[in-house]
Amino acid sequence: MPAAVAAQRPRVQRDETLRRELLRRRDVDEEFRSNLPARLTEEACARWKEVDEGNTEWLRQAIARVGWPGRRLCDDDGSEAAWLLAQHADRQPHLQVAWADLLAEAVTAGDAEPWHLAFLEDRIAIHGGTEGGLPWFGTQFRKSPGGQWEPFPIRDPEGVDQRRAELGLDTLAERTKKIADEND
Structure with a gap:
């Protein structure tokens, strides 16, 4: 990239606090999902809903404040954690659609992984959030x-x-x- 173009790009300050919270929430999400009982109980379903809705609302607020938490802001692991929380925001499909647009911009800018977008777009498709309703990448x-x-x-x-x-x-x-x- 020419120096003149790079100089015009806004510099993004790393947000270590945001990164750590993304990683903490990802870890809670993964720990919960990896320990689901074979037969879901009413209690497990309620806790699942609580985890997902809490993460969705928190991510909604974070994105409203800083935009998509990409690599420049949160490193690779934080960006991946943001994607995972967006994946699990199924109860708020309108947010997933909006976040897919932001994630697409981040991918284009080299600030997020293209496969993150593929997974999120497929997730949206299977829940009826896109025209045609069929996923492209077979991730779900x-x-x-x-x-x-x-x-x-x-x-x-x-x-x-x-x-x-x-x-x-x-x-x-x-x-x-x-x-x-x-x-x-």
């Missing part, structure tokens, strides 16, 4: 009626592995096997 999975893990139906399935490769993701078959191995 469900159990089939036969009990096997499978990706949600994909738009243009013939091209999915090419799209995934462009983002540095493994093939859909490899990911499907990994999901099955991790969750069975």
